[in-house]
Amino acid sequence: MTATTPTPAAGISAPAGRAPARSGAPRGRSLRRAGLAVLAWAAGALFFLPVAWMALTSFHSEADAASNPPALTAPLTLDGYRTFFGTSSGNDPWPPLINSVTASVCSTLLVLLLALPAAYALSIRPVRAWRDALFFFLSTKMLPVVAGLLPVFLFARDSGLLDNIWLLVLLYTSMNLPIAVWMLQSFLVEVPASVIEAAQLDGARLPTVLGRVVAPVVLPGVAATALICFIFSWNEMLFARVLTGVRAETAPVFLTRFVTSQGLFLAQLSAASIAISLPVLAAGFAAQDKLVQGLSLGAVK
């Protein structure tokens, strides 16, 4: 490791395309690389443009927001957010936001509570048909939710659960449970069996093994799973639309109602959209890698 003289072999182990050009026309190469970097920036900016525009519009006055050609340099104002969060419009966004938090957080906790033991039984001490069980979980995810909507609605209506946020908690739990079991299983499989056996041979009891050996390896995976479950619950609209009314309304449903009842106010709409997306944006930006692991059911590490 202390070798200071560069050898030809040292160059080979450097990642392809990132190694300094060894032959050919170095200037052409670096020009090409700069071109690709510019292209990458342009592509990223293009995808970001609508979000950036929405953010900018949310700080404009309604008049500027609806101007054509677009008013890029119009003065900024917080009016859009004031209208959204204020109750002057007769629409208080806080109850729906709190409902969304309740539904997302509680269903995520419930998912973890159910999925962790299940994943344990499918990985560390697997049941015999663990593979079949795992695929059964996934197969429930492939059935369209809309086909089960009517019975759920009828059941909710007859049992007085309509417009009750806890019904959504249960439904979101079932919606995310298959993904969570898959993900957690893929993380628990990573715990080397030999380590667990060694700890048990040393006389450690199950809680100790779980706490000292399994938990440190698995915690990042649990965080990734929780993030994904939170995002999907927060975003869900079909169930929320059909099964809730005034009391249990969630933020996405509120957003659609906010638009139709307010006419067309672009600045307000943008402010509301940004405000409602903010929890997901913050969580997603903070944990970009976890997002991939979660969405790929743990197949991509």
Place this chain on the structure above:
Amino acid sequence: MSERTSSPTPPAAPAATPPGTPRPAARSAAAARAPLAAPPAARAARARVWATRAPLLPALIFLIVVTQLPFVATLVISLFRWNALYPDDRAFAGLDNYDEVIGDSALRGAVVTTVLLTVTVVLVSLLLGLGLALLLDRRFPGRGVVRTMAIAPFLIVPVAAALLWKHVLFNAEYGLFNGLLARVGDVFGFDAPQPDWISDMPRGAVEAALVWQWTPFMMLILLAGLQSRPLELTEAARIDGANDWQIFRHLTLPHLRRYLELGALLGSIYIVQNFDAVFTLTKGGLDTANLPFVIHEEFTQAQDYGVASAAGVLVVIGSIALAVFALRVVSSLFREEGSRA
């Protein structure tokens, strides 16, 4: 899927459970008070098997009750004549509802729309995602920032994204697209066209909004795939004189195959079920109604529970066909993953 693949570690006591042991939950009680004739060793083994299964049961039972029972109910309702607007006229109708669904051109149109929408969105976002991933796989200044910018569309709440496209971008009078067109027209001195995007190309509008949201997702999966590529191979090929295209075609693409499949599969699962974009952008008008939207309408507007359920059952049958194929893909993916570990 063949079930013959060996499990990684043998279960607690393989000898104690003969193959074909029934395993309904009720057996646990039976296991507890096993016949006196059974030797204690077998009893203990059986208890251990159940201790292994126990952690799985709450999740399994919860999922069966909440997701499978409603489908059974849907199946039963689909055989009845049942419209909420005529509550007294409820009777067994056999397969009449299915006749109606199959004969209904709107529903058949919805099947076509669903397939077109899903295939287009998945393919286009996979291709764009691949391009973005290839660009982001190289090291360049500000790569982290570009990656963060590129995944932003996926992190906007879907309803908000649909509203954004409908009102802020597509609107014919004050939307950003026409605004930019007008400005370009001003600069170059011509009258820029001001199309009404949503009514001129309704399906394209829905697809554009969905592609925008799903490309980052594909990009993230493919980027992870690119970064798991064995670099020695690429380097060796380069030394042997292979050019970029040859390396991409013969090394990168084969390696990415399973990531492409995974992206396509997961994308399809979600886009087939998309409701938010169709509902928000076009309200299902102009030939953009997909199956989830039509079933939602059938049940909230027409209140025909029987027909809505029959349509639901047909959707489920279609999904099962898709799922059998999809599960096969996933199973091969994860088997490779397992053999690699």
